[in-house]
Amino acid sequence: MVIFAIYLGWGILKIYWRMLSYKTIPGLETSLHGQIKRTEGFIARKLDRVLVNEFWLGHFPSSTVGFQAPLISAHSLSITPVISSYVLTKSSFKFFNFWAAHPKFEEVVTRRWNENIRGNPMYIFYSKLKKSRKDLREFNKDNFSDISKRVEEAESHLEEIQSKILGGDQSPALLTAEHTLNKAYVELRSAEESFYPKDISQEAVDFYQKLLGAVDPHVSGAEVSTLQEILNYNHTEEQRSFLSRQVTEMEIKDALWSMDGDRAPGLDGYSAHFFKASWAIIGKDFISTVMNFFTSGKLLKEVNSTCITLVPKVPNPSKMSKFRSILW
16 A cells, blocks of 8 residues: 555656646637635636647647637636648749739839849849849739739729719719729739639640640651651751851840740749830840850850759659659
8 A cells, every 4th residue: 555655656746747847838818717706706717728848849839729718617628729830931933924014014124124234144134134023023012912802992993983974973084083993903803814823624735735736637757768868968068057157136036926925934933925025125135145145155054944843643652753853
C-alpha cells in the first residue's frame, strides 16, 4: 500500500512538472464561468483553458482557441482550428492583356521608358522592363483590384441612371452620365472576363489545337529518295549571303506580330501583347535589343533563362521518373 502511494505520488509529480512546461493558447473569447452566488451578485472566474507544449507551438505558432456559449454548463466548449504555419511570399509579376485597353496604360509605360539608363541596348531594355513591373502593379491595384465588386458597382450606377432616363428625365447631363457609365461598365466587364479563364478542359483543347494545327489532306508523306536529294543539296554563295545578312527592322516587327498575344508570358511576366500594345513607346528599344544580339551573339542571363516544370505522369507520383519535364 505504501509502495503504491509512493508510485502514485511520483506519477502525479511528473505530470505536474510536465504541466509547468505547457503554455496557454490565446483565446478568441474569454471563458468566464464558475459563478459563486452572493446576495450582491456573483463572482466569475476563468475555468476553461487549453494547454499546449513547445512541439505544438513549433508547428502551429498562430493557433488560437475559441470558447462557445456554455448554456447551462459551468464550462465552455473550446475549439482550436489547426492551421499549419506558412510563409507569405510575394507573387510573381504577370501582365494581363486587358491592361492595355485602359486609357492610362501608355502613360504608365511612357513614364518609366523616359528614364535615362546607361549600358548596351539589351541591358537598357531589360532594366526598363524590370522597373515597369512596379508601376504596372500599382496601375492594376488602382484600376482593377477587386474587379468583380467594381463591375457590380458600375452596373448598379448604370441601372440607376438608365431608370431615371426611362422615367422621363432626358436632361443633357443625365444622358452624358449614362454614356460615360456605359463605357466604363463595358470596359470593366471586358477586364473581368479576361481575368477569369475559360473552362479548363476547353482551354486545354484550344491550346493543343492551336499548337498542333489541323490535318491537311493535301499533305502526304515524303519519299526516301526525295529526302536524300534534299540532304545532298548545297546552297549557292548568293543564298549563303542572304541567310547570313543582318536582320531588318521589318523582319523583327513581323516576327513579333506573328506571335499570339494570348499565349502564356515568359519568365519576366510579359506577354507578346504588351510589346505590341506599347510598340509606339518601346519599339525602337526593342529593335535595338534584337539587333544587338545578332551583332554580339550574347544574351543577358536574365533573358537567356528557362523554367523547368514537372508534370506528373501518374496520380500521387513518388519518384522523379514519374514526372515529365517541360521547358518553357
